[in-house]
Amino acid sequence: MIPEITTEELKQKLENGEKLALVDVREDDEVATGMVPGTKHIKMGEIPNNLDYFDKDKEYIFICRSGGRSGNVCAYLQDQGYKVRNMVGGMLEWDGKVE
Template sequence: MDNIETITTDELQEKLEAGEKLELVDVREDEEVAEGMIPGARHIRMGTIPENLDKFDKDTEYIFICRSGGRSHNVCLYLQDQGYKVRNMVGGMMNWSGETK
């Protein structure tokens, strides 16, 4: 069962521009996020997600971000198994045309 909800980079950008409060989590490595993250995203490296489960709330939906959408998809699979609400940003930061900080 691989039915992970997704969001496109354009959809995400529209929601952020409309002022929606979203929980964004960037799972890339430190040197990758140094090149720029979506404003408001939290950085939790993919490898440290299991030890950071206490930072997630099962009533909240989280949108996961990586470079191309592959790692974030795997994080979504893992967290969905644990009972969390997740959504994968397809295309990742390679596809992101919005602002970064």
């Protein structure tokens, strides 16, 4: 089971000033339309080559357009022993700030 966070819960945490590790796994042309502020961009296909970026003691929240790709990335990283959370609904449901 992949832990999830809603767009509303994430927005609330960011507004409360929580320090979160956010990763957007969309393609370059998709992130060009805007990302959740403070998000690191690592394309889904590049995640396996970037495992050294991730720390097993931290939780990462993954974001994509609708929640499907980020869910796949979460499943992959969870299998590797990482703490993950999928933002359900993705950027389609995000109504907070973008940068």
